[in-house]
Amino acid sequence: MTNERLHQRPDSPTPQHSSPDGDRLLFLAEALRTFHDTGALAPSGPQLVNALVVPVTSRPNRPISVLEVGAGTGVVTRRLAQVLRPGDRLHVVEANRRFADRLREDPVLAARPPGVGLRLSACRVEELPECRPPTPAGGRPEEGRSEGGADGGTDGGAGRYDVIVSGLPFTNFEPEQVHTILDHYLRLLSPGGELTYFGYLGTTTARTLTAGPRRGARHRAVARLLRQFEAAYGLGERTVWRNLPPARAYLLRAPGGRETWEPTGSAVRTNDNRQISTFR
Numbered sequence: 001m002t003n004e005r006l007h008q009r010p011d012s013p014t015p016q017h018s019s020p021d022g023d024r025l026l027f028l029a030e031a032l033r034t035f036h037d038t039g040a041l042a043p044s045g046p047q048l049v050n051a052l053v054v055p056v057t058s059r060p061n062r063p064i065s066v067l068e069v070g071a072g073t074g075v076v077t078r079r080l081a082q083v084l085r086p087g088d089r090l091h092v093v094e095a096n097r098r099f100a101d102r103l104r105e106d107p108v109l110a111a112r113p114p115g116v117g118l119r120l121s122a123c124r125v126e127e128l129p130e131c132r133p134p135t136p137a138g139g140r141p142e143e144g145r146s147e148g149g150a151d152g153g154t155d156g157g158a159g160r161y162d163v164i165v166s167g168l169p170f171t172n173f174e175p176e177q178v179h180t181i182l183d184h185y186l187r188l189l190s191p192g193g194e195l196t197y198f199g200y201l202g203t204t205t206a207r208t209l210t211a212g213p214r215r216g217a218r219h220r221a222v223a224r225l226l227r228q229f230e231a232a233y234g235l236g237e238r239t240v241w242r243n244l245p246p247a248r249a250y251l252l253r254a255p256g257g258r259e260t261w262e263p264t265g266s267a268v269r270t271n272d273n274r275q276i277s278t279f280r
Contacts, residue, residue, distance in 0.1 A: 044243065045243040049075055049076050051238045052165050054196065055165075056080060060260065064088050065162050066163045067090075067125075068093065068164075069164065072099055073102055073103075077103060084112070085116070086113060089118075092118070094122060125188075126184055161189060163193060165196050170199065171203055179225060182229050191254060194235075196251050234250060
C-alpha cells in the first residue's frame with residue numbers, strides 16, 4: 001500500500017480535462033478485470049457527481065477535511081478539487097493500483113487551487129488511519145503535516161473528516177464487509193460530519209436473474225443493511241436518472257455537534273429542511 005502527497009506543479013499550464021475516452025477505456029478494462037471491486041462499466045456521470053459533492057458545496061465557514069473512498073478514474077476527485085477552498089484537505093483512497101497511478105498524473109488535480117492539500121493512499125479504507133508507508137511512495141519528498149490527510153491538517157491528527165464521499169460498490173460485497181465499512185465511516189467522521197454514497201437502480205432484480213438466488217439473497221441482505229443505516233443517519237436522497245445506469249445518491253450525517261453550513265453554489269442547502277428537499 002502507498003500513501004503520498006499529490007504535488008501541485010507551479011509551471012503547469014491550465015489543464016484540459018482528463019481524456020473522457022481514456023478514462024472510460026481504463027474504467028471498462030478494470031471493470032472487466034475486477035468487477036467485484038469496480039462495480040460498474042463506466043464512471044459516474046456529471047449529475048451523479050454533483051449529488052455526491054453536495055456536503056462540500058454546502059459547508060462551514062472554515063477549512064474542511066474530505067475523504068474520498070473508491071475514486072476510480074477521478075471524476076468525483078476532479079470535481080472536489082475544483083470546489084475546495086484554500087486550507088481544505090482532500091484525502092483520496094483508491095485500492096486499485098491502475099486507478100491510483102492515473103490519479104497521480106492527473107493534470108486537473110495537479111493544477112488545483114493553491115492551498116488545497118491533496119493526498120493519495122493506495123489501500124483499502126478499512127486500513128485507515130494506519131495506511132501509510134515509512135517513506136513516501138514514488139520517491140517524492142514528503143511535505144509538512146499541514147498538508148493534511150489521515151496524519152495531520154484539519155482532522156487534528158486523529159484521522160477524522162468533515163465529509164466522506166464513498167464510491168464503493170456496496171452491493172458487490174458481503175454484508176459483513178459492508179457493516180464493517182459503514183461502522184468505520186462513522187469512526188472516521190467528525191461529530192456532525194456528512195457522508196454521501198450511491199447505488200444503482202434495479203440491481204437486486206438484475207442480480208437475481210443473472211447471478212442466481214444465492215447472490216440475489218446476498219444482494220438483498222446488503223440492501224437491507226444500507227436501508228437500516230439510512231434510517232438511522234439519513235438526511236435525504238436524490239435519484240439521478242441521467243446516469244448510466246440510473247442511480248440514487250444518499251446523504252447521511254454522523255451523530256454529534258453541528259455547525260452552520262452555508263451554500264457556496266447553486267442548488268444546495270441553507271438549513272436542514274431545505275437541504276433535504278433540495279437533495280431529493
